[in-house]
Structures are given as structure tokens and as C-alpha cells.
Amino acid sequence: MSTRITVATAWLDGCSGCHMSFLDLDERLLELIEHVEIVYSPLVDTKELPERVDVGILEGSISSEDDLEKARQFRERCALLISLGDCAVTGNVPAMRNQFPLAAVLDRAYRENVTLQPQIPTRNVPALRVPVKPVHGEVKVDLFVPGCPPSADAIWTVLSELIAGRIPDPNSVTRFGA
Ligand code: SF4
Numbered sequence: 001m002s003t004r005i006t007v008a009t010a011w012l013d014g015c016s017g018c019h020m021s022f023l024d025l026d027e028r029l030l031e032l033i034e035h036v037e038i039v040y041s042p043l044v045d046t047k048e049l050p051e052r053v054d055v056g057i058l059e060g061s062i063s064s065e066d067d068l069e070k071a072r073q074f075r076e077r078c079a080l081l082i083s084l085g086d087c088a089v090t091g092n093v094p095a096m097r098n099q100f101p102l103a104a105v106l107d108r109a110y111r112e113n114v115t116l117q118p119q120i121p122t123r124n125v126p127a128l129r130v131p132v133k134p135v136h137g138e139v140k141v142d143l144f145v146p147g148c149p150p151s152a153d154a155i156w157t158v159l160s161e162l163i164a165g166r167i168p169d170p171n172s173v174t175r176f177g178a
Contacts, residue, residue, distance in 0.1 A: 012062025012067040018085035066126035075139040121130035
């Protein structure tokens, strides 16, 4: 029977940079998979989040109805939920739109700055929420790992502590915007 801890990751409204930082573990990934089973993530092929997961890691803020649904699903199914990166922890870049009306933001992106067929997409795109929130603005978060993105070393420290059965203190290895 596997004794590896199960980990699921997802990116909400983020740039994927936090997941890229995860990949920056480089050769340490080989050591990691001795202790961790990634059961759901953009980094693996699995399409369904299992019913029970030990550790959930969310990148990005909650900006759309899809983000909210995913965050709630992670909270429900993951024993420990981590906000990874400044967008998840504070709203960061996605939350910059909060100071403008949503209609003005859409106009700016899809009409004012477009030369060919300016139009605001309404079909097959997730509905945007107002305001954009950090993950803990909607669901309970157990651990915050700031940084834009958090360094691979910080991610390694956090995961190593969890593997050892300890709750890590990310403050010693992270800082906002670093
Ligand atoms: S915290 Fe930075 S690196 Fe991570 S998703 Fe946000 S903008 Fe990208």
C-alpha cells in the first residue's frame, strides 16, 4: 500500500507562474515523487479531483464562477488547503481590476484596444465575479505561501515539512512579491 501523501493542485486566476516555480524543483522532483502522489493537477493527465486528497494547492485568485466552484471543491475534498502565491494570498494582479467597473474593464480589453472585430465574449467563457478575491475570501485556507511566485526552495520546504508530518511555517522562507 502506498504511504505517499496525495497532492492536488489547480490554478484559478493566475498566470501559471506559481506552477512553473513548482517545476523549478528540477531534480528534486524525483525525490518528491518518492513521497508524494500528484493525483490532480495541470501538471498531470488526471481530469477528476478525487473525493479525498491530503493536500490541495491553489494558485491564483477567485475571479470567475469557475474559480469559485473549483475552490469550493478543493476545500471540500482536501484535508489541508494551501494558497500558493500572491494572487491566491492577496488577489495581487487579478484584483487590480477591482478599482474599475467590470463593464469598463471588458470595454478596455475587448473593444478599445482591439482593431479586428472588437466584441466582448459572452459564450463559452466563465462568468466574471465582482470583486476579485483571494482564495480565503471565499473558502477557509490552512496555509499561506506568498511570493510572486514563491521560490522553488520555498515550495520544497513546505512540501518537505508536510511529508515529515509537520505543519510548515512558510514565513521563514517567503516574502510577498519575491
Ligand atoms: S503570484 Fe505571481 S507568479 Fe503566481 S500566479 Fe500570480 S502573478 Fe503569476
